[in-house]
Amino acid sequence: MRNLIAAVLYTALAVTANTGTASAEDIAALRDGSMKKLAVHSAPRDVPAEVFDGPDGPVTLADLKGEVIVLNFWATWCAPCRKEMPALAELGEAFEGKGARVVTVATGRNPEGAVTRFLDEIGLSDMPVYRDPRQKLARNMGVLGLPVTVILNAEGREVARLTGDAEWNSDSARAIIAALVAEGS
Numbered sequence: 537m538r539n540l541i542a543a544v545l546y547t548a549l550a551v552t553a554n555t556g557t558a559s560a561e562d563i564a565a566l567r568d569g570s571m572k573k574l575a576v577h578s579a580p581r582d583v584p585a586e587v588f589d590g591p592d593g594p595v596t597l598a599d600l601k602g603e604v605i606v607l608n609f610w611a612t613w614c615a616p617c618r619k620e621m622p623a624l625a626e627l628g629e630a631f632e633g634k635g636a637r638v639v640t641v642a643t644g645r646n647p648e649g650a651v652t653r654f655l656d657e658i659g660l661s662d663m664p665v666y667r668d669p670r671q672k673l674a675r676n677m678g679v680l681g682l683p684v685t686v687i688l689n690a691e692g693r694e695v696a697r698l699t700g701d702a703e704w705n706s707d708s709a710r711a712i713i714a715a716l717v718a719e720g721s
Contacts, residue, residue, distance in 0.1 A: 558715040563696065566715060568708035573698050580693035583686075584676035588641060589667040597673075601692035604636040604716045606704070608685045609643045609674050612654040616701035617683045624685075625660050626705035627713065635690070635717035638704075643668040643679065687713075690720030 564576045587594045597607070608624055610617035621640065628638030642651045646667060655661050668674050677686060677694075685704070687696040695716065703709065 558719040560695075563712055563715055566708055566711045569706055570702040571698070571706060571708040571712065573700060573702060574687075574696050574712070575698065576696045577694065580689055580691070580695050583688065583692065583694055584673065586668075586673040586676050588673045589665075589669065591664040591666065595666070597688065598692055600637070600639065600688070602690055604631075604690055604713060604720060605688040605692075606636065606638045606685060606713065607688060608638065608640045608683060609668070609677075609679045610640055610683045611642060611644050612646045612650045614682045618654070618658060620683060620701035620704060621655075621658055621660060621663075623703055623705040623709075625663060627709060630705075630710060631713060631717070635720060636713050639664075639666055641666040641668050641673065643671050643674040643682070645669065687716065689716055 560576045560578050567574050567576075583597045585596055585598060587596055589595070590599075597605070606624065606627060608620075610621065624638050624640060631637065640663065642665070646654075646669070648665070648667070651665055651667065652661070655663050655665070671679075674684075681699065683699075683701055685698045685702065686694050689695045696712075
């Protein structure tokens with residue numbers, strides 16, 4: 537079964553590499569396992585210009601343009617968030633310097649100390665800390681529960697969204713992000 541999945545993923549990536557673009561159908565075809573929950577939009581959507589706290593000060597989503605962004609909304613009290621955070625970190629490491637980045641945003645009442653403790657407890661103390669304390673970004677992006685992960689293309693527009701936790705370190709997730717990176721190249 538794993539060889540079949542690998543063959544499907546390879547074929548989809550080859551199509552993307554040959555045409556230079558990944559259509560919504562191409563991306564949707566790469567979904568497997570928990571990634572089947574990923575809703576791929578038929579056309580990219582604009583994102584709000586809200587300011588939120590980054591590791592080096594205020595930031596907007598527009599500041600992150602140029603790379604595919606896996607934007608995860610979470611909270612320190614969220615058990616599924618705790619479960620998926622290591623997988624998100626793995627995905628981020630796999631694409632470091634390769635055109636994609638994972639940005640995890642603690643939304644709501646998550647004091648900086650609580651965020652640091654949370655990350656320390658799960659062994660991710662070196663993860664950059666982004667916070668949306670007033671939930672302005674989350675609210676304006678239609679985040680109603682946690683976790684929610686939104687994928688932005690290199691132009692900074694939303695192309696897909698997943699509600700709930702997922703295996704972001706899976707072959708399927710990596711193939712989806714790789715296809716989006718190839719599209720932006």
